[in-house]
Amino acid sequence: MSENRWQKSSFSTGGNECIELAASVDGTLFRESDTPGLILTTNRTRLRTLALGIKAGDFGSPLGGNGKRARP
Structure with a gap:
């Protein structure tokens, strides 16, 4: 089985909150x-x-009005 070559967005920071493709x-x-x-x-x-x-905002924002993640 071959390894997948995962790519992160160039907009990603160094943290572990990135989507990889x-x-x-x-x-x-x-x-x-x-x-x-x-x-x-x-x-x-x-x-x-x-x-x-996502770009159109069809799914809402994960951030509350104060810039912090909204609670579920």
């Missing part, structure tokens, strides 16, 4: 860097739709 024969893989064992598989079209929805 990798290409595989099964599709596009993505995971959160602080839980690397949990890997989701999708295709380019669905990943693009997700990214556009």
Whole structure:
């Protein structure tokens, strides 16, 4: 089994709160860097739709009005 080549966004900081992407024969893989064992598989079209929805604010913001993470 070959290792996936994971990439972080150039906007990511040095912390472990980053989304990482990798290409595989099964599709596009993505995971959160602080839980690397949990890997989701999708295709380019669905990943693009997700990214556009995030940019458009379709899912709300994880930050409260004071810049801190909102409590669930």
